[in-house]
Amino acid sequence: MRVLRGQVSESIPDQNVGRAMLATVSQTKEPTVRVWCPPKLVVFGPRDVHEDGYDQARAIVRNHGYRIRERSVGGRAVAYTGTTVAFARAEPVQNGRRSISDRYDRTVAQLQEALSSLGVTVERGEPSGAFCPGSQSLSAGGKIVGMAQRVREEAALTAGLVVTRDHEKLARVLKPTYDTLGVEFDPSAVGSIRRAGGRATTEDVTRTVERALVGGAEPTPMDVGRLLND
Numbered sequence: 001m002r003v004l005r006g007q008v009s010e011s012i013p014d015q016n017v018g019r020a021m022l023a024t025v026s027q028t029k030e031p032t033v034r035v036w037c038p039p040k041l042v043v044f045g046p047r048d049v050h051e052d053g054y055d056q057a058r059a060i061v062r063n064h065g066y067r068i069r070e071r072s073v074g075g076r077a078v079a080y081t082g083t084t085v086a087f088a089r090a091e092p093v094q095n096g097r098r099s100i101s102d103r104y105d106r107t108v109a110q111l112q113e114a115l116s117s118l119g120v121t122v123e124r125g126e127p128s129g130a131f132c133p134g135s136q137s138l139s140a141g142g143k144i145v146g147m148a149q150r151v152r153e154e155a156a157l158t159a160g161l162v163v164t165r166d167h168e169k170l171a172r173v174l175k176p177t178y179d180t181l182g183v184e185f186d187p188s189a190v191g192s193i194r195r196a197g198g199r200a201t202t203e204d205v206t207r208t209v210e211r212a213l214v215g216g217a218e219p220t221p222m223d224v225g226r227l228l229n230d
Contacts, residue, residue: 001217003210004034004224012228014038014086015071018150018157020227021090026154031091031217034224035210037202038080042173043069045076045132053180060180064173074148075132076183079173081166083202088159089213093151100149100156104136107158107213111138111145114212115162118205120144120198129186131174136160142167142191164205165194 008017021032042061048054049070057077061068066079080086089107093099108124115122115138122144126137131146138145147160163170171187178185193200200208 001214001219002030002032002222003214003219004032004227005221006223006225007036008224008228010039010067013069013071014088015069017224017228018088018090018159021088022150022152022155022157024227024230025090025092026152029092031089032222032227033087033089033210033213033219035085035087035206035213037082037084037206038086040066040082041069041080042066042177043071043078043080045074045078046070046072047075048077048181051181051183053182057177057180060176061173066173073150075134077174077177077181078132078146078161079170080161081169083164083166084170085162085164085202085205085209086159087162087209087213088157090155090157092154093156100151103149103156103158104147107147108136108138110212110215111162111209114208115140115144115193115198118193118198118200118208120193120196122196127186127189129184130189131170131178131185139191140196142189142195144191144193144196162205162209163190163192164200164202165192167192167195
């Protein structure tokens with residue numbers, strides 16, 4: 001089990017790292033985990049870029065002081081405040097899409113246990129009007145965790161985010177952005193570990209989620225820059 005650590009240039013989209021993880025795991029068959037805190041950023045989904053209000057939504061995001069990225073897969077826009085924890089686990093697969101549910105179930109269980117150890121009990125599902133709505137979410141007084149999968153012939157990437165705090169900041173940038181895109185959004189549907197009563201620091205959450213996704217294996221640390229340069 002490899003664990004990627006270190007920083008990459010802000011000019012390199014995280015989805016480029018995800019592609020590199022998938023490519024490497026396809027060759028080595030060694031699962032790889034990365035848990036990190038992106039900078040202040042809004043990432044638009046493929047459906048967003050085709051909406052009539054997309055240019056205005058980008059202007060709103062910039063006026064709030066966030067960088068902009070686009071991703072090729074997944075749902076609607078998500079935001080990172082600098083304290084939001086992102087995670088990704090790439091692993092080899094033999095039956096591709098037929099094992100999607102198993103990977104989701106395993107990841108959900110690991111994250112539930114991780115958050116419980118941080119003093120937060122989360123349930124599967126999300127309230128109506130949540131950001132980037134999807135069935136694979138965890139909530140406690142609002143959506144805290146969202147995730148998605150990218151599946152290739154020989155490897156799959158399960159990735160998502162954990163809102164540690166700053167739920168008000170997320171709502172503040174996402175509300176006008178979603179309104180402009182014509183997408184339902186309820187600011188009160190944004191949760192966080194802090195809002196649910198947890199007091200863990202962002203660093204604590206990062207370490208705890210990493211341990212959970214490693215799943216008891218002995219990790220081999222690897223600098224993320226080396227992965228991109230290999």
